[in-house]
Amino acid sequence: MRTNILITGASSGIGEGMARVWAEKGHNLALTARRLDRLEALQAELTAAHPGIRVVVHALDVTDADRVFEVVQKAGAELGGLDRVVVNAGLGKGGRIGTGRFEANRQTAETNFVAALAQCEAAMAHFYERRSGHLVVVSSVxxxxxxxxxxxxxxxTKAGLAHLAEGIRSDLVNRKGHDIAVTTVYPGYIASEMNAQVEQKPKGMVDTETGSRALVAAIDAEKPEAIVPPWPWRPLSFVLRHAPLGLVRRMV
Known part of the structure; x- marks a missing residue:
């Protein structure tokens, strides 16, 4: 059992949702995000509802790489080691390339990929030292x-993150004497703070709790990859991969 779990971006959305589900299942949690007040409120809620678990919180802007390494080390020391790290923090803003939205696109790229790289580096260093652990990266359909x-x-950025995880997984193929796994999850449309302002909800969107429970089930299975929820996103993902670009545009 991966008892001690660190989740980045845990102050809202699926990060917060997954924390609630794992707390129900008796896991100890290290929760990180920029908004410490939200984390502290969640910490109080979870420890009151589940007195047998430990919940530690740390303010973390994942674009601060030095702080990422510091928090992983501190959380590991507080909980007696980390068994799973969920690279979840992300940003969704941006604009069509060439229309003057470079700054928004840059921030998304730095948060979703460069910062995720720092999280993976810190997590894997911890796991290699312990010869055990589960790295989870949250990509997207x-x-x-x-x-x-x-x-x-x-x-x-989400495609790059998926390839990053696959490369890390490849490094583990021929390593002996360890219990380290790498999982990439590809969520479909799950309601969150990031998409709350969208006037027209995408077809197939599920609520945060449903999506979070599906993610936890997929992550706990520790398969290399999982599309969540499986319906309708598994067949739709196949179509997305192979359809002409004109059809892809109409689908999204």
Whole structure:
């Protein structure tokens, strides 16, 4: 059992949702995000509802790489080691390439990929030292294909993150004497703070609790990859991979 779990981006959305589900299952948690007040409120809620678990919280802007390494080390020391790290923190803003939205696209790229790289580095260093652990990266079904308009940079970062995880997984193939796993999850449309302002909800969107429970089930299975929820996103992901670009544009 992966008892001690660190989740980045845990102050809202699926990060917060997964924390609630794992707390129900008796896991100790290290929760990180920029908004410490939200984390402290969640910490109080979870420890009151589940007195047998430990919950520690740390303010963390994942674009501060030095702080990422510091927090992973501190959380590991507080909980007696980390068994699973969920690279979840992300950003969804952006604009069509060439329309003056470079700053927004840059922030998304730095948060979703460069900062995720720092989280993976810190987590894997910890796991290699312990010879055990589970790295989880939260990609997206949008990573299946280049996406148009405001989704272009976001989808590209999530595709890059998925390849990063696969490369790390490849490094483990011939290593002996360890219990280290790497899982990439590809969520479909799950309600969150990031998409709360979208007026027209995408087809197939599920509520945060449903999506979070599906993610936890997929992560606990520790398969290399999982599309969540499986329906309708598994068949739709196949279509996204192979459909002409004109059809992809109409789908999103």
């Amino acid at each position: 949008s990573a299946m294909r280049g996406m148009p308009g405001s989704m272009t940079t976001y989808a590209a």
